[in-house]
Amino acid sequence: xxxxxxxxxxEHVDGPLLLIAGGLMLAGLATVYSATYDTNNxxxxxxxxxxxxxxxxxxxxxxxxQKLMRFAVPLYLLGVVLLLCVFLFGVKVNGAKRWLxxxxxxxxxxxxxxxxxxLMLAWYFHKYESALKFRxxxxxxxxxxxxxxxxxxxxxxxxxxxVGAAGFYVIFLAGLPWKVLxxxxxxxxxxxxxxxxxxxxxxxxxxxxxIDPTTDPLGSGYHIIQSTIAIGSGGALGKGWLGGTQTHLExxxxxHTDFIFAVFSEERGLLGNIVLLALYTLLIVRGTMIAxxxxxxxxxxxxxxxxxSFFTYVFVNMGMVSGILPVVGVPLPFMSYxxxxxxxxxxxxxxxxxxxxxxxxxxx
Amino acid sequence: MRGSPLNIQDxxxxxxxxxxxxxxxxxxxxxxxxxxxxxxxxxxxxxxxxTRAEDNRISLAPIIPNRGVIVDRNGVVLARNYxxxxxxxxxxxxxxxxxxxxxxxxxxxxxxxxxxxxRKQLEESKSFESLPIRTRLSDEEVAxxxxxxxxxxxxxxxxxxxxxxxxxxxxSHALGYIGRITSRDLExxxxxxxSANYKGTDHxxxxxxxxxxxxxxxxxxxxxxxxxDSGGRAIRALSRTAPVSGNNLTLxxxxxxxxxxxxxxxxxxxxxVAIDPSNGGILALVSTPTYDPNLFVDGIRTDDWDLLNNxxxxxxxxxxxxxxxxxxxxxxxxxxxxxxxxxKRSASQTISDPGFFNFGGHEFRDDKKGGHxxxxxxxxxxxxxxTYYYLLANDMGIDNIARFMGSLGFGSRTGIDIxxxxxxxxxxxxxxxxxxxxxxxxxxYAGETISIGIGQGYxxxxxxxxxxxxxxLANDGVMYRPHLVHYITDSxxxxxxxxxxxxxxxxxxxxxxxxxIKRAMVGxxxxxxxxxxxxxxGYSSAGKTGTAQVFSLKGEEYKEGKLxxxxxxxxxxxxxxxxDTPKIALAVLVENGGFGAQAAAPIARMxxxxxxxxxxxxxxxxxxxAAEEE
Numbered sequence: 001x002x003x004x005x006x007x008x009x010x011e012h013v014d015g016p017l018l019l020i021a022g023g024l025m026l027a028g029l030a031t032v033y034s035a036t037y038d039t040n041n042x043x044x045x046x047x048x049x050x051x052x053x054x055x056x057x058x059x060x061x062x063x064x065x066q067k068l069m070r071f072a073v074p075l076y077l078l079g080v081v082l083l084l085c086v087f088l089f090g091v092k093v094n095g096a097k098r099w100l101x102x103x104x105x106x107x108x109x110x111x112x113x114x115x116x117x118x119l120m121l122a123w124y125f126h127k128y129e130s131a132l133k134f135r136x137x138x139x140x141x142x143x144x145x146x147x148x149x150x151x152x153x154x155x156x157x158x159x160x161x162x163v164g165a166a167g168f169y170v171i172f173l174a175g176l177p178w179k180v181l182x183x184x185x186x187x188x189x190x191x192x193x194x195x196x197x198x199x200x201x202x203x204x205x206x207x208x209x210x211i212d213p214t215t216d217p218l219g220s221g222y223h224i225i226q227s228t229i230a231i232g233s234g235g236a237l238g239k240g241w242l243g244g245t246q247t248h249l250e251x252x253x254x255x256h257t258d259f260i261f262a263v264f265s266e267e268r269g270l271l272g273n274i275v276l277l278a279l280y281t282l283l284i285v286r287g288t289m290i291a292x293x294x295x296x297x298x299x300x301x302x303x304x305x306x307x308x309s310f311f312t313y314v315f316v317n318m319g320m321v322s323g324i325l326p327v328v329g330v331p332l333p334f335m336s337y338x339x340x341x342x343x344x345x346x347x348x349x350x351x352x353x354x355x356x357x358x359x360x361x362x363x364x
Numbered sequence: 365m366r367g368s369p370l371n372i373q374d375x376x377x378x379x380x381x382x383x384x385x386x387x388x389x390x391x392x393x394x395x396x397x398x399x400x401x402x403x404x405x406x407x408x409x410x411x412x413x414x415t416r417a418e419d420n421r422i423s424l425a426p427i428i429p430n431r432g433v434i435v436d437r438n439g440v441v442l443a444r445n446y447x448x449x450x451x452x453x454x455x456x457x458x459x460x461x462x463x464x465x466x467x468x469x470x471x472x473x474x475x476x477x478x479x480x481x482x483r484k485q486l487e488e489s490k491s492f493e494s495l496p497i498r499t500r501l502s503d504e505e506v507a508x509x510x511x512x513x514x515x516x517x518x519x520x521x522x523x524x525x526x527x528x529x530x531x532x533x534x535x536s537h538a539l540g541y542i543g544r545i546t547s548r549d550l551e552x553x554x555x556x557x558x559s560a561n562y563k564g565t566d567h568x569x570x571x572x573x574x575x576x577x578x579x580x581x582x583x584x585x586x587x588x589x590x591x592x593d594s595g596g597r598a599i600r601a602l603s604r605t606a607p608v609s610g611n612n613l614t615l616x617x618x619x620x621x622x623x624x625x626x627x628x629x630x631x632x633x634x635x636x637v638a639i640d641p642s643n644g645g646i647l648a649l650v651s652t653p654t655y656d657p658n659l660f661v662d663g664i665r666t667d668d669w670d671l672l673n674n675x676x677x678x679x680x681x682x683x684x685x686x687x688x689x690x691x692x693x694x695x696x697x698x699x700x701x702x703x704x705x706x707x708k709r710s711a712s713q714t715i716s717d718p719g720f721f722n723f724g725g726h727e728f729r730d731d732k733k734g735g736h737x738x739x740x741x742x743x744x745x746x747x748x749x750x751t752y753y754y755l756l757a758n759d760m761g762i763d764n765i766a767r768f769m770g771s772l773g774f775g776s777r778t779g780i781d782i783x784x785x786x787x788x789x790x791x792x793x794x795x796x797x798x799x800x801x802x803x804x805x806x807x808x809y810a811g812e813t814i815s816i817g818i819g820q821g822y823x824x825x826x827x828x829x830x831x832x833x834x835x836x837l838a839n840d841g842v843m844y845r846p847h848l849v850h851y852i853t854d855s856x857x858x859x860x861x862x863x864x865x866x867x868x869x870x871x872x873x874x875x876x877x878x879x880x881i882k883r884a885m886v887g888x889x890x891x892x893x894x895x896x897x898x899x900x901x902g903y904s905s906a907g908k909t910g911t912a913q914v915f916s917l918k919g920e921e922y923k924e925g926k927l928x929x930x931x932x933x934x935x936x937x938x939x940x941x942x943x944d945t946p947k948i949a950l951a952v953l954v955e956n957g958g959f960g961a962q963a964a965a966p967i968a969r970m971x972x973x974x975x976x977x978x979x980x981x982x983x984x985x986x987x988x989x990a991a992e993e994e
Contacts, residue, residue, distance in 0.1 A: 169387065172383060173387070175380075229420065231402070232416070232417075235406050246420065249591065249592065249599065250594045269406060274399070277398065281395060284388075285388075291384060292381050304387070308387055311394070315395070319398065319401075322401045323401075
């Protein structure tokens with residue numbers, strides 16, 4: 001009886017993925033504790049978030065990919081409509097219109113698109129799998145462009161990048177012609193000055209401070225300067241858990257959310273960074289393995305987009321904290337404190353597990 | 365030809381896997397870049413960032429030393445420190461100053477004058493300095509603010525040391541005051557290589573001894589290494605270097621004598637400098653009216669400042685050092701001494717005084733109509749005969765006069781230990797050349813020498829120069845630099861550094877000449893112009909009255925009542941006592957006081973009475989009837 005229950009629970013759980021995510025979660029919990037214990041401890045809250053996330057993951061993993069596909073269109077449409085609502089009646093917080101007030105709570109529709117975007121595109125390519133024409137890529141591009149533009153307009157560059165990248169991975173892996181890709185790169189490069197003029201002042205400032213953070217040491221350069229000091233002073237072995245002076249004297253802003261990597265890096269040093277990056281690499285490798293062995297085009301595209309999205313998160317976040325990318329609001333997966341964003345990550349993990357564990361059933 | 369459907373699917377799968385491999389390669393590339401960045405920050409530049417982190421973390425908080433205390437010759441405290449709470453605003457940390465001050469006003473009383481003073485200081489300072497909006501908070505006010513503190517970011521209660529002058533307005537011109545450091549003061553600090561020592565200090569001496577002995581009084585700033593957070597709040601102290609208190613000053617000044625003297629002036633404007641002739645130590649340095657230096661300590665309020673600054677009596681002017689007045693007849697003993705020393709007259713040589721001296725068609729009049737008759741040196745001083753000195757000046761010539769008077773210190777700074785002393789004017793042909801630009805004005809006319817002889821004309825000396833000259837005469841020609849500080853006590857070792865040990869110079873006067881002059885000056889106080897004022901004194905004293913013209917009378921007789929008060933003559937008196945072994949020498953000036961014998965000599969009498977006999981006066985010095993005109 002007990003044995004059967006255990007089998008039932010473990011049936012759609014991918015061991016390696018759970019192990020890797022578990023390692024990241026432990027590291028994340030310890031870091032959140034260090035970052036907040038002397039002011040407003042968030043470790044318990046994060047533990048709760050993680051438990052909710054694991055439940056969501058488990059639940060999603062029970063659904064076979066065919067069922068997941070049915071959510072593609074409604075979820076995508078819901079997301080886009082909500083984004084339009086944000087655009088029209090959104091609540092402005094700190095100069096950005098990202099939230100939709102439901103009276104009792106506020107929601108951030110762009111989070112839905114993180115999963116709805118690849119889901120929609122994977123469904124779309126799967127639908128026309130046998131007869132993919134160039135126009136399908138055009139349509140896919142439009143499906144991607146609309147929510148991307150709405151999110152970027154909010155402005156929320158971080159989420160826009162995550163959503164845009166997730167969609168782009170699907171289009172690329174679905175077989176976007178190389179020539180088109182090359183043409184896009186050329187066009188993008190030549191349009192860069194034009195895009196520059198369209199950016200918000202604060203976004204331009206962030207890019208400029210990236211080139212030389214010292215031009216605005218107390219303004220927008222402050223984040224980058226303080227986080228690079230934290231990382232650099234951490235050295236090879238780090239200052240030890242709870243020992244980071246940059247962290248505990250509050251020099252690192254957003255230290256339990258977007259800049260948690262600075263805290264980790266200051267206290268764990270280069271060695272910690274290597275271990276952490278190795279864990280993320282394993283996560284991505286496991287995801288791509290699942291994608292490579294997935295039976296249908298939908299599950300292949302979905303799994304690979306998710307795996308590569310993990311990469312997007314990690315690279316953009318670590319790049320920003322270590323000062324080689326502009327500051328955009330992208331959390332470090334399974335490490336940064338946060339509710340919604342964490343649940344979306346576990347949801348993605350659940351989809352991966354679903355694809356992996358329902359593989360045999362499909363083949364049968 | 366196409367293969368089977370299964371093959372098509374396989375080739376699709378291969379294509380997918382190839383693309384996935386391309387993406388994975390991209391991922392690997394980006395991760396390598398990240399690793400490179402980490403290696404660069406954490407290994408290559410680790411030292412640099414460690415220093416940066418330490419700089420972030422550790423702040424040196426200066427600990428301001430206690431300012432040295434100033435006491436008079438008897439140990440009476442003239443300047444000390446006390447600790448009090450102030451409410452301070454750091455403008456750069458406050459978003460809306462007006463509403464913050466408004467809000468503070470609801471918690472703690474903030475008067476309009478407090479606001480005005482704050483505005484004034486705001487204009488003069490940098491925005492990151494914290495400025496007081498209220499000083500001397502009561503314990504209750506401190507508690508009330510503490511309860512409301514969260515409402516006022518950038519506002520703090522600070523415990524600060526304040527300077528206090530317990531004697532109030534007494535001796536303010538000697539002590540000076542401290543005030544907030546301005547950008548000009550910063551240059552002074554920079555020049556003296558004291559910048560590091562003044563970190564955290566926001567007040568320094570602005571005038572008087574407080575200014576002159578600033579670097580003795582200040583002390584050495586201590587430092588506390590504190591760990592701070594990003595908001596600059598101190599978390600804990602890491603190490604501490606204690607500050608060293610400033611050195612204490614012990615003055616030669618007798619504050620009781622000073623107070624009595626200031627009171628003796630009543631509401632009259634004037635100056636008095638009393639010196640111990642045997643060493644140059646200043647016993648009293650008076651300039652009236654005085655001001656209360658306590659007003660300046662936490663930034664003078666604008667209305668107080670306007671009152672001081674716009675008063676016609678100019679209370680901020682140190683008349684003893686910065687007022688230059690013709691010495692009038694007080695110049696005569698020095699002229700007589702010059703004549704003896706240079707062999708131009710003997711003591712017994714007489715002249716006949718018809719009441720005037722005619723030079724080149726111009727009549728120089730004596731005050732006494734019809735003249736003094738036959739006049740020798742003794743009589744010329746005792747009865748202040750002008751004609752004697754008109755003749756003498758003419759015989760000596762301007763160059764001799766200027767040289768001898770210069771050696772007595774006239775026309776040059778005495779070197780008193782207070783900054784900003786005036787030079788006065790020692791008239792000579794060279795001086796005229798320097799003073800005037802136009803050629804015809806530069807020429808020295810022989811007629812100009814005549815009035816120099818009676819201390820008029822271009823003559824203009826500060827009361828301290830006059831006092832120094834009298835003290836030098838009293839001390840038989842051995843000259844000391846007048847000084848206020850007797851010794852400096854090192855706050856660490858308790859070692860005393862005496863300010864004056866060596867005489868400035870010895871004029872090598874012939875003893876019999878000095879004796880002649882002194883005898884004549886004793887005569888002044890016993891049978892001459894000063895006799896009324898010194899009637900019944902229990903000691904022998906020597907003096908000389910003087911009256912300095914403010915308004916040039918052209919052939920008219922001087923009638924006091926007819927002239928406006930500020931055109932009345934200045935009253936002067938120089939004296940020393942006891943006559944044979946002088947312990948105190950002084951010069952008194954009463955601005956627009958009229959005759960010296962009438963207005964100035966009684967003040968000198970009070971000073972001597974207290975200093976030599978310990979007699980306390982009943983009130984301001986009375987005006988005595990002049991025995992005869994000077």
